[in-house]
Amino acid sequence: MTDSRHVPVMLQRCLDLLAPALERPGAVVVDCTLGLGGHSEALLTRFPEARLVALDRDKEALRLSGERLAPFGDRATLVHAVYDELPDVLDRLGVPRVQGVLFDLGVSSMQLDEADRGFAYAQDAPLDMRMDQSTGISAAEVLNTYPPGELVRLLRVYGEEKQAKRIVAAVVREREKEPFTNSARLVELIRDALPQAAKRTGGNPAKRTFQALRIEVNGELAVLERAIPAAVKALDVGGRIAVLSYHSLEDRLVKQVFAAGAASTAPPGLPVVPERYQPRLKLLTRGAELPTEEEIAENRRAAPARLRGAERVRKDVE
Numbered sequence: 001m002t003d004s005r006h007v008p009v010m011l012q013r014c015l016d017l018l019a020p021a022l023e024r025p026g027a028v029v030v031d032c033t034l035g036l037g038g039h040s041e042a043l044l045t046r047f048p049e050a051r052l053v054a055l056d057r058d059k060e061a062l063r064l065s066g067e068r069l070a071p072f073g074d075r076a077t078l079v080h081a082v083y084d085e086l087p088d089v090l091d092r093l094g095v096p097r098v099q100g101v102l103f104d105l106g107v108s109s110m111q112l113d114e115a116d117r118g119f120a121y122a123q124d125a126p127l128d129m130r131m132d133q134s135t136g137i138s139a140a141e142v143l144n145t146y147p148p149g150e151l152v153r154l155l156r157v158y159g160e161e162k163q164a165k166r167i168v169a170a171v172v173r174e175r176e177k178e179p180f181t182n183s184a185r186l187v188e189l190i191r192d193a194l195p196q197a198a199k200r201t202g203g204n205p206a207k208r209t210f211q212a213l214r215i216e217v218n219g220e221l222a223v224l225e226r227a228i229p230a231a232v233k234a235l236d237v238g239g240r241i242a243v244l245s246y247h248s249l250e251d252r253l254v255k256q257v258f259a260a261g262a263a264s265t266a267p268p269g270l271p272v273v274p275e276r277y278q279p280r281l282k283l284l285t286r287g288a289e290l291p292t293e294e295e296i297a298e299n300r301r302a303a304p305a306r307l308r309g310a311e312r313v314r315k316d317v318e
Contacts (some may be wrong), residue, residue: 003154007299008038017309021099021240029100032083037065037208057132084226103243124184139213144179159212222266235312284309
């Protein structure tokens with residue numbers, strides 16, 4: 001069994017998608033989700049002329065990947081930032097346009113593997129879940145302080161949890177006795193709250209609740225809503241973007257931005273479509289591409305991945 005901690009998901013396919021844009025001399029590629037640096041290392045190795053700008057909100061990830069990418073010297077610039085801050089980062093670095101952008105969304109292997117971060121429901125840990133532990137509120141604070149109606153909405157929308165009302169009723173009852181601090185108590189409560197039929201489907205019954213809390217704590221969807229359009233805007237003509245999503249909410253958002261960019265905005269009936277109405281993007285994937293069965297067998301964390309790619313085909317017309 002390969003150590004899944006160090007196996008970047010759909011690596012070869014991501015490199016192939018970005019290759020036509022990154023083989024140009026002086027190309028700049030942005031890894032918006034550096035994590036442990038697996039994708040970044042492969043990008044720098046495969047495209048020896050390219051420069052990398054890599055973002056992560058997790059300081060520990062930046063430290064570890066900094067060691068890994070040290071051999072590439074000044075070809076790699078690592079920045080402590082959330083990926084919706086991409087325009088500011090590029091502005092500070094004096095990089096007006098980039099040739100490639102990669103997003104590998106979701107929780108990094110390191111965050112799942114470090115017990116004290118509280119992301120994994122398989123081991124007891126403090127309910128934290130912040131990707132940047134220097135800012136924001138923890139998952140425990142969300143559970144202990146949000147009104148019941150807001151918690152139900154979170155679980156339904158972000159966790160796609162059909163049993164949200166049952167789980168929240170149990171959470172509210174329990175938090176009045178004693179505030180939540182650790183993940184094991186929450187996992188046990190969810191198991192007890194769910195009907196038997198619901199426990200038999202879809203893996204660990206706590207998975208959807210943990211996903212919802214993580215998305216809320218880190219503002220993931222709101223950040224992504226800003227980040228994907230910003231990344232498209234930063235692309236040079238001929239530049240390419242590849243996005244790996246791990247649940248349907250992320251994938252839907254990426255799909256919508258790409259579809260809008262690939263559509264003509266011309267009013268119906270124009271005999272000739274002016275350039276400002278022409279599509280800005282060309283889709284590079286038919287729908288979302290999935291990992292192969294072989295890859296999933298080697299790296300179980302690849303199983304839910306969905307990959308979409310697009311190419312910038314025209315400038316913004318002012």
